[in-house]
Amino acid sequence: MPATPSSSAQQARQVLAGRLRDLRLDAEITARALSARCGWSEAKTSRIEHAKTPPSDADIRAWCAACGAQDQAAELIAANRRADELYVRWKKLRGHGMRRAQEDVLPLYERTRHLRVYVSNVVPGILQTEQYATALLSTIARFQGTPDDAPRAAASRIERSQVLHRAPHTFAFLLEETVLRYRIGTAETMANQLGYLLSVMALPNVSLGVIPFSAARTLWPLEAFYVFDDQRVSSELLTAAVNISAPSEIGVYMRAFAELAEMAVHGRHARRLITEAIDALG
Known part of the structure; x- marks a missing residue:
């Protein structure tokens, strides 16, 4: 059976979510600590790490800052935008x-x-x-x-x-x-x-x-x-x-x-x- 039409977009989001999770693990901080540093709930961190909620540019900047990886923010934001382009809602388009x-x-x-x-x-x-x-x-x-x-x-x-x-x-x-x-x-x-x-x-x-x-x-x-x-x-x-x-x-x-x-x-x-x-x- 062919892949679902939105699978490319979801796959790209999952890769991004994995990279964000790796940043947190490399920084040796818990999801709770990252959430506190970013000023949002643990539930939001979980949704981002499991590719259930796409992060905004500001979310990625905050995440990278919390992990001491500000130098990676620009690349991750670009990857996030590419994933978003794969699946564009009609009201936006x-x-x-x-x-x-x-x-x-x-x-x-x-x-x-x-x-x-x-x-x-x-x-x-x-x-x-x-x-x-x-x-x-x-x-x-x-x-x-x-x-x-x-x-x-x-x-x-x-x-x-x-x-x-x-x-x-x-x-x-x-x-x-x-x-x-x-x-x-x-x-x-x-x-x-x-x-x-x-x-x-x-x-x-x-x-x-x-x-x-x-x-x-x-x-x-x-x-x-x-x-x-x-x-x-x-x-x-x-x-x-x-x-x-x-x-x-x-x-x-x-x-x-x-x-x-x-x-x-x-x-x-x-x-x-x-x-x-x-x-x-x-």
Whole structure:
């Protein structure tokens, strides 16, 4: 079974917690003594050492000072921030609206030469029409309680899609058939979106496969994930964005993508499923 999507972040936090615990042990002080020096409860020290509560920058500085290891504070703070970047809560990421979040990832798409995408819920952002993106992003903003700048965010998402037409980028998309059937926006919005998928399939640098309802499953439907040049995997959960850079975990996602691709249909068979979804809209 693949590692859980947030395991890279938790693993990084556990390493940091272990380093903080080692500092305390090397200083030969008890958890009670450290807590007293830092001015907080023993319960907080325990939560930090067991990676149950991520420390703040101030917590790390206080911890290092209590252990006489102020010279290590900067490095540990940097490690803590890297761990935090692996698992970013949506309210933090989208606190100033979704347009900025769209613009922030544009450089990643521009420097990626081969992008693999698997989705089981909605059309991948890079393949969305502006109407579909606006409807989806507005729904997300309402649910997450973040500023709703969906029209401007959708425009930025469309700008990102221009990379589809630039060499030497190549793309492989795998969509569960559910993606074709879930109604996002109006029937017209969905029909236009599905029609756009048909046109994208004609691009020479794009492979688009659909995993039919009828496919014999050798792997269950997964959370959506994006593989950027075998260097990074991004996955979007309900409450957070997860970024994975550990080679072993990337390898698991690559293997999952390959197995999912075996279940997918391409070419005229995929076009037929998309056309049937359009016809079902009435």
